[in-house]
Amino acid sequence: MRFPRPHTLSEIADLIGARYDGPAEFPITGMNEIHVVEPGDIVFVDHPKYYDKALSSKATVILINKEVACPEGKALLLSDDPFRDFNALTMHFRPFRQAAAAIAPTAKIGSGTSLGPQVVVGEHAVIGKDCVIHPNAVIGAHCVLGDRVVVQSGTIVGSDAFYYKKRPDGYDRLRSGGRVVLEDDVELGALCTIDRGVTGDTTIGKGSKLDNQVHVGHDTVIGKDCLIASQTGIAGCVVIEDQVTLWGQVGVTSAITIGKGAIVLAQTGISKSLQGGKTYFGSPVEEARERLKELAAVRQLPSLMQQLKKQ
Amino acid sequence: MRFPRPHTLSEIADLIGARYDGPAEFPITGMNEIHVVEPGDIVFVDHPKYYDKALSSKATVILINKEVACPEGKALLLSDDPFRDFNALTMHFRPFRQAAAAIAPTAKIGSGTSLGPQVVVGEHAVIGKDCVIHPNAVIGAHCVLGDRVVVQSGTIVGSDAFYYKKRPDGYDRLRSGGRVVLEDDVELGALCTIDRGVTGDTTIGKGSKLDNQVHVGHDTVIGKDCLIASQTGIAGCVVIEDQVTLWGQVGVTSAITIGKGAIVLAQTGISKSLQGGKTYFGSPVEEARERLKELAAVRQLPSLMQQLKKQ
């Protein structure tokens, strides 16, 4: 998330009541998750396992719950609860406001675009030209749609991330202040859910087509010209490269990469990153030809066991 | 379902044109399914296989299609078609009425709660304080939401049960007159469906969080602080104890129990009750470590078969 204007380290520290280590005037231009941070961004980290990753990331400001040496050219925000304070920043810069109107007056809608009955378009959403948004679809606040985008009925663009921290008194939600970006010629089926980024973007690349009832998690990036069939579920922070095909009811775990041109057969459970250009099948996933060999062998297994018992 | 006031056995018998066995003034306070009945309730049974279970349940009035000895302290309603007459009672005490307004005038909505555009709230629904109901969500008649409950866009709370009796001329629906109860701090993702109880409650316990596109069947009880990931489907009459985690695309068959703290990996098919405190995987389900051993063995099976053929 870009801030509307750059802020200084001391301004941000004041906002959340944190101490800081670095020049008071150190510039901060936004905030983001670790896998998509850029210089000028704040990233947060609250687990020793990820301290090094956060400190050596591209983020120039690290919101952290430990006194550490400040990396050269960076700054620290010191907090007893970085998760809480990251949420506080999200809510400060992008406060949740319940939509007051079905079509927010601050939304921008391009020429030639048609909206069906009871479509909801949230504040500051931007929809390009010649799009078709079918009845009862919801385009959430701040989401961005390119030109010729189709969103079929009832689809939700910009639901909140399913991302919780376990606290002694229950689960605490990481607030979602990011966006969904649907590039030109993206087409979504009916009753899909596309979660917004936590502070970054969930992106679906130019020309990709999703069937009905597909779920895409927060901060996931889908490339160009992908085909994703019905009832497939993709978790958060996934990277799907261009021209990938996922058939129906595939599941994809979080934070993995599926290489360019991969083809994944129906009901596969993708539990790890996959190289491009190959065909996959199974739960958990394997190369399809390996999996099919195994299945052929399994079919012979009962009679093999009978034979072995006789020996 | 509690009746608005207690009725006598003879009153209820008159309503459905049934004979009765027991004191005419025997008090009846409600009706329910067999697994959640309480004293004062009517339960129905129309299959010899379940006669004993119904007669010895906590229900004090049994709507039955056979002349049997009336258990001590109980009463019988004798009907040639208990299913039809149970439906007649549901429709009498909680008749279906199509919503006349998006927000029913009889609904109670707590302070600090915000409703998005085109939210539907049915008759006699109760929503607590500081809830957020996102656009296009539907909160059905008589459903009850605690405080700080979040329902994301397009989610349906209080759909009717998928429960049919096969008749010579087709499937006959068991009418749904029960409720959904979402306790404090429950959060539901976008495009979930939570079926109401047939006459009882479908309950999601305090602090539990559901991701997008989750389905929960009628009369299911989910405990506190559970996490249920996207596209998981839970059938009716399931008991999920506290702190259970179900990952994505898990399926749960009806009328089983998942013990406290169980963790179930993605795409698992839960076909039987599971002990708490363990991790599970596979379709059908097994303990994850057993299933992973089997998968490792299966991967070696094609080459093993080659070797055995050479011998």
Add this chain to the structure above:
Amino acid sequence: MRFPRPHTLSEIADLIGARYDGPAEFPITGMNEIHVVEPGDIVFVDHPKYYDKALSSKATVILINKEVACPEGKALLLSDDPFRDFNALTMHFRPFRQAAAAIAPTAKIGSGTSLGPQVVVGEHAVIGKDCVIHPNAVIGAHCVLGDRVVVQSGTIVGSDAFYYKKRPDGYDRLRSGGRVVLEDDVELGALCTIDRGVTGDTTIGKGSKLDNQVHVGHDTVIGKDCLIASQTGIAGCVVIEDQVTLWGQVGVTSAITIGKGAIVLAQTGISKSLQGGKTYFGSPVEEARERLKELAAVRQLPSLMQQLKKQ
């Protein structure tokens, strides 16, 4: 799709700028996909693999991209891009119009039928008597519902087909101009998606019942008195005969047939046609008893491998 009136071969050729082979006055009454064409219909074919199938189908007019001998009693429309020209015909005879009103003035709604708040009913849709359409459901243009049909909240009847042709510059959608036909006593759960036929009908037969979050693809035909449980996904061009039961989260690939009375257990992946009267399980599908034998054998496999290593 039936045309509003019969057209001549030369009229249609003019519409799409195609040459033709056959009598100028040759009558054309409609257009359809190859598996459901009838005499009087146009079918299109653009791949050598399917030329013979299209030419010998029941269609009497073949829109084709090759000079071939015209079959006796038929006619040809010659085009460099039959897919584009088939789309042009669909858009001519059934142009997409964004709904201008929630309930189209041209829709016909039978007596005793109730529509919930924010239901959308498209142009020329026909809904029979005594139906209940719950809140936020969408009944698309031209769709036809019989009597006593139930559509629960948020369900989309008449979404567009997921059917694309790969072009050098991206995926090109086959336009959907067909219908959904729900026969008498069909009941759909909440948040289902039923795609319309491309030019033909997607049909659900009398008395069939679908649970929540079920997906049915374009041009699929489901028979009478079928039961389809939650989160099952059925691709396009499938034939499901009468009295078939599909349990939860089943997936069905396109263009296959499931025989009468088949029972398919939860999470099964149906990758081929199935004979009726049997019970199936597994991904990919097998007869349930075979699959269960294999699963029992697989459970013994790790210890078998241990033993073999010791020998």
